[in-house]
Amino acid sequence: MTKVFNFSPGPSKLPQVVINKVEKAVKEFKKTGKSVLEISHRSPEFDELLNEINLNFEKLFHLPKDFNVLLLQGGATYQNTFVPMNIPKNLNLGCLVTGTWGRKTAEDYSKIFNNLDVFEPRDRELETYLDKEYSGFQNIDFLHLTSNETIEGLQIQNFNTINHKNLIIDMSSDLGSYNFNFNNLSYVYAGAQKNMGIPGVTICLVKEEFLTDSDNPKYLNLKLLAKSNSILNTPPTMSIFVLNLVTNWMLEMGGIDYFQNKAHEQSTEIYDFIDSNSDVLDCKVDNKYRSKSNIVFNFLNDEHNKEFVHLAAEKGIIGINGHRSVGGIRVSLFNSIDDHMFDYFMKYFKNYVKGLNK
Secondary structure: OOOEEEEOOOOOOOOOHHHHHHHHHHHOOOOOOOOOHHHHOOOOOHHHHHHHHHHHHHHHHHOOOEEEEEEEEOOOEEEEEHHHHHHHOOOEEEEEOHHHHHHHHHHHHHHHOOOOOEEOOOOOHHHHHHHHOOOOOOOOOOOEEEEEEEEOOOEEEOOHOOOOOOOOOOOOOOOOOOOOOOOOOEEEEEOOOOOOOOOOOOEEEEEHHOOOOOOOOOOHEEEEEEEEHHHOOOOHHHHHHHHHHHHEEEEEEEEHHHHHHHHHHHHHHHHHHOOOOOOEEEEEOOOOEEOOOOEEEEOHHHHHHHHHHHHHHOOOOOOOOOOOOOOOEEEEEOOOHHHHHHHHHHHHHHHHHHHHHO
16 A cells, blocks of 8 residues: 555545544444444444444533534535524624635525625734624624634634624534634534544534524424434434544544644644745744644745645655645644654655755
């Protein structure tokens, strides 16, 4: 098997221990005589799996008793339709937009809510919106934001300070990488394929108060989905199985404290190196909001961006090219990026920049 160091923004690298367990379960799952690919979502084994995931989420996130864990389909993008369809139309909905994914959410929400309020900070205005004294959201019943904009490399980890009590947060790229509380949250969702598993399942952490009665068709009806324990129809069983393995692995590694510390150390090292080589490198994101999950930067000479990616691939380092809309370099430091992988990348990075400075 070819050895690669996968820094892709998603689907991202899985821990090897998880891959090994998947390989074993594909051959036979829990002495059932069946592959994990064949297990029924109505079986006792799958019911046990769901119960274990619920317990794991309670342990990892200190999930309050009035929050439900839903495992849905359609990816985070589907939530742009699903969420506003489950908010009564007499309420006011707002979006705080800090990048590409938040903007896409606002565009979709506006097709369902004609009176959508969109807040899109310019330059250094973001700090004002995040201040606990800011009063501009008071007429909004629910406020959406994207915690980590993967394309721009901008992250808001301090959303608990926002002066609003009903936040809806897309945490697709950073759920499980740092601690937060649920005091001012109503709905958190994340596609699993960054930190939590593989494509196919969307994690939704939903406050009980958000589960209102609805005339929506069944699969657009949040309350029915919650009541059915996410089995209103056939769920993505394999993706849920991998999610369970990943949450078990996270707990074994020391829980979210471990991953928060790792992300801080790795991101600090790479940003410090970028800043100390400003004659050849540039990171445009305000220091306060630099993502610890997706490090976005560029070489001042665009030819170096291309060469850097090309030579990295020759060394087995893949997935570091920037998004096609912005170019440059993007290094994704999700939970599965261990110190060995990170050190290997940094050695290459430092040697390449050293060569430019000769």
